[in-house]
Amino acid sequence: MLSNIAGSANLGACRSYGLAVILLAGLWSANVAAQSQRDMNAVLSARVTEEFQRDVQRRISSGTRDGPTHYFTTDYAAKLTPEQKKQLEARNRDYEIMEKLRRDPVLARLANGYWDNYQARQSAGPGEFCAASHVNLDGVITLSGFDKSWEGGLLVFMGKNIPKPKALTELTVTLTQSGEQPAVIKVFNPPASQEMRDYGTLIFAVTSMKAALAGMEDKQDFAIASEGKEVFRMSWKDGITARKALGECLRSR
Structure with missing residues (x-):
């Protein structure tokens, strides 16, 4: 051409x-890889991560099917540093934005x-x-x-x-x-x-x-x-x- x-x-x-x-494109491109396990491990300290994983295994074994947001509303959040909390809040906001965009047929068409x-x-x-x-x-x-x-x-x-x-x-x-x-x-x-x-x-x-x-x-x-x-x-x-x-x-x- x-x-x-x-x-x-x-x-x-x-x-x-x-x-x-x-x-609206800027919203979509905020964070494509939001809330992966790798992201969460990067935010949590090594000690808190171990507690998190043990509790997840205990809940799975007992048949409890709480989502990831459950763990961030318990006292796990109290063990994070202010900087880690800010990073976690930003990731949660990005995740909510991505979920809204994913369900919007107009924006989904635009993304494709x-x-x-x-x-x-x-x-x-x-x-x-x-x-x-x-x-x-x-x-x-x-x-x-x-x-x-x-x-x-x-x-x-x-x-x-x-x-x-x-x-x-x-x-x-x-x-x-x-x-x-x-x-x-x-x-x-x-x-x-x-x-x-x-x-x-x-x-x-x-x-x-x-x-x-x-x-x-x-x-x-x-x-x-x-x-x-x-x-x-x-x-x-x-x-x-x-x-x-x-x-x-x-x-x-």
Whole structure:
């Protein structure tokens, strides 16, 4: 796909993607490995750990099936240092957050990543402004066509670490895609939208949507660096399914 990206674009083809749910991503990434046995042993002193394990074995042998939170509400907590208590409280908060997120179908979908196929302009005719967006906790990647006057399109990246200028800016960035050499490309960097003011946007011009589709793989990794600093990193999956839907839209011109 990199070989099909040019250094300029028609900004009229861009739109803001109202995906405010991404703002919850920071919550999800708080602590993926919360409350493992290894974490608990690191918090408890060696003596308290031994008492803890003996009591667990006694309760299991007697058929008592209390959960881990039982042990942190007994006098075991009184034997912890203030620093250990603070660490334990933080882990418990992270665990509660993770449990809430795990049960939330919207956030679960976001964590897994998903594709959205649509036409990027409401007044678009058949085959015009056909777009596919992949959304996950890292941001959004969108490939969008244009109207019948141009066979090219736009490749748009949105992420929290992308610069958010006050006015439209042209940047020179290095784009790295899995399986290809890094490419130095000029891109547009517009101001952040009101709907997603914490997320910056980089807009690449694609000279041929047909060639861009041919370069879409089922799994792909992208990384973008600006002035020697990485500002975006994201992967997608199920790209073949999105490619087929995008191709069907484009063929309806």
